[in-house]
Amino acid sequence: MKTLKELEEIRQRTLEEVNLRKDRKGTRVVVGMATCGISAGARPVLLAFVEEVKKRNLQHVTVTQTGCIGVCRLEPIVEVYMPGQEKVTYVNMTPEKVQRVVAEHLVNGQIVKEFTIGAVEKKD
Amino acid sequence: MQDLSLHLLDLVQNSIAAEANLIEISIEEDEKKDWLSIVVDDNGKGMDEETIEKAVDPFYTTRTTRKVGLGLPLFRATAQRCGGDLRIQSIVGRGTRIQIELQLKHIDRPPFGRMEDTIVSLILCNAEIDFVYSHKTNYGEFILDTREVRKIIGELPINNTEVIAWIQSYIREGLNEINGGVL
Ligand SMILES: Nc1ncnc2c1ncn2[C@@H]1O[C@H](COP(=O)(O)OP(=O)(O)OP(=O)(O)O)[C@@H](O)[C@H]1O
Ligand code: FES
Ligand SMILES: [Mg+2]
Numbered sequence: 001m002k003t004l005k006e007l008e009e010i011r012q013r014t015l016e017e018v019n020l021r022k023d024r025k026g027t028r029v030v031v032g033m034a035t036c037g038i039s040a041g042a043r044p045v046l047l048a049f050v051e052e053v054k055k056r057n058l059q060h061v062t063v064t065q066t067g068c069i070g071v072c073r074l075e076p077i078v079e080v081y082m083p084g085q086e087k088v089t090y091v092n093m094t095p096e097k098v099q100r101v102v103a104e105h106l107v108n109g110q111i112v113k114e115f116t117i118g119a120v121e122k123k124d
Numbered sequence: 125m126q127d128l129s130l131h132l133l134d135l136v137q138n139s140i141a142a143e144a145n146l147i148e149i150s151i152e153e154d155e156k157k158d159w160l161s162i163v164v165d166d167n168g169k170g171m172d173e174e175t176i177e178k179a180v181d182p183f184y185t186t187r188t189t190r191k192v193g194l195g196l197p198l199f200r201a202t203a204q205r206c207g208g209d210l211r212i213q214s215i216v217g218r219g220t221r222i223q224i225e226l227q228l229k230h231i232d233r234p235p236f237g238r239m240e241d242t243i244v245s246l247i248l249c250n251a252e253i254d255f256v257y258s259h260k261t262n263y264g265e266f267i268l269d270t271r272e273v274r275k276i277i278g279e280l281p282i283n284n285t286e287v288i289a290w291i292q293s294y295i296r297e298g299l300n301e302i303n304g305g306v307l
Contacts, residue, residue, distance in 0.1 A: 002294040004276060010286045011277045033249070035194040038134045039125050043245050050248060054285040062283075065249035067141065 017059065026060045027106060028081040029053075032069040040075035041094065048095035049078075052102040061106055074117065080105060089117040125198060127237025128162070134195045135164055135222060136246055140253065142168025142220065148256040149243075153228055155262050160208075160228040167219040176212050199224060206230035240295035243268065244288055251283040259299060266298035 031037070031046045042065075049063045069077045074091035080101070081087055088111050090101060097115055104110045113119050125131045132149065139147045144166035152161045171179065179196050200210035208226030226233060243257050247270060254274075258267045268291065270282060277287055 002290060002297055007273065007276045007287070007290055010284075010290060011280045014284055014286050015278075015280055031249075033133075033137055033245075035134050035137075035198070038130055038137075043130065043133060043241055046245055046248070047241055050285060050288065054289065063248065065245075067137065 025083045026062055027083070029061060029063045029106070030066050030079045030081070031063070032067070032075060032077040032079075033065040034068040034072075034075075036072040037069070037075040037077065042076040044095050045076045045078065045093045045098055048098040049102065052098060053106075056102065056107065058102075058106060071117070074120065077117075082106075082109070085109075085111075090115045091117045091120050125202070125234070127234045129237035129239045129242040131199045131202060131234070132162065132164070132239075133242040133245060135199060136242075138195060138222075139164060139166035139168050139220065140246075140250055142166060142170070144168035144219065144253065146254045146256075147246075149258070150256075151259045153259075153261045155228065158228050160226050160233070162224040164222045165219065166221075170216040170218055170220055171212070171214040172216050176214055180210065180212060196222075202226070202234060206233045239299060240292045243295055244292045247291065248283045248288050251281055257295070259302065261302045264302040266295070266302050268295060268298070 029049050031042050031049070033042050033046075046063065046065065053061045053063060066079075069075075069079070069089075071077065071091070076093040078090045078093050078101070079087055080090070082105075088105070090097070090112070093115070097112075100112050101115065104112050125134065136147060136149070146167045148163075148165040150163045150165070154160070180200060181197075196210065196212075203210045203224045203226045206226035207230055208224065210222065210224045212220065212222055214220040239259070243255065246253075247255055254270045256267070256269045256271075258265065273287070273291065274282060277284075280287065
């Protein structure tokens with residue numbers, strides 16, 4: 001059973017790490033959460049990012065949401081903002097694709113070109 | 125939308141867009157009365173009469189600008205298909221209450237789905253907003269109040285991944301308890 005005591009322990013254990021990372025410049029992962037995004041599967045994509053980031057302990061990454069990104073038919077859409085890089089827009093995302101984006105882009109800085117809006121629009 | 129938890133996630137996006145900082149989600153299941161009520165209360169900017177009318181009218185919303193209003197008409201259609209309805213009460217500058225009622229055992233009622241994923245997604249992406257989620261059945265009641273969580277975690281952000289994982293399991297276990305394991 002999850003107890004409040006456990007929550008108190010998380011606080012004590014985690015607080016030091018949080019203070020350490022405050023000054024570092026971070027990467028932002030933003031998931032589109034308009035009605036179209038949600039019905040296309042934005043929630044599992046969002047939670048897959050959170051899960052991967054937690055598993056790999058990527059302290060510099062924050063995952064968050066936005067409303068409409070503007071291209072319903074390509075939802076779920078994810079934008080990645082990395083310091084020193086242009087914004088990268090990934091489209092038609094799935095939890096499986098998230099694994100690659102985290103491993104290749106967030107960890108190694110290599111954009112997964114085939115999932116980007118540019119690559120997908122060219123194919124259509 | 126495949127399930128109620130996704131409808132709810134979408135519905136609460138409206139409260140977020142309305143700049144609420146306290147959002148209360150209250151679900152009541154009554155097997156005996158065969159009734160389900162889902163209420164979202166927010167303290168956001170509210171709507172005037174005209175906006176309320178536009179918001180629930182599926183013809184108005186779908187036939188003018190493409191962007192206006194899919195969320196409410198979709199949820200309303202789901203409720204009506206299950207012998208219920210969606211109602212809006214709102215006061216400009218004070219907040220909004222959306223209530224969805226429907227027949228619990230209606231054959232078309234979508235399943236709840238992963239409520240814990242919806243709540244956790246909301247908290248994760250909106251750390252500055254407080255959420256209260258209460259869920260009542262004939263067997264008991266579960267409540268999660270982020271203000272209570274914040275008291276315990278102190279200066280640790282509520283969207284910290286460990287805290288989020290804890291909340292997710294806490295909700296799952298709480299719901300299992302008031303459902304005897306079935307949703
Ligand atoms: N809680 C609320 N507070 C204030 N205004 C609201 C609220 N809920 C809905 N509205 C108003 O009603 C409109 C219609 O809402 P609805 O969810 O149907 O569509 P939308 O949010 O505009 O777009 P979509 O849901 O398709 O992404 C909103 O644009 C907003 O103006
Ligand atoms: S309404 Fe679909 S991306 Fe904005
Ligand atoms: Mg909406």
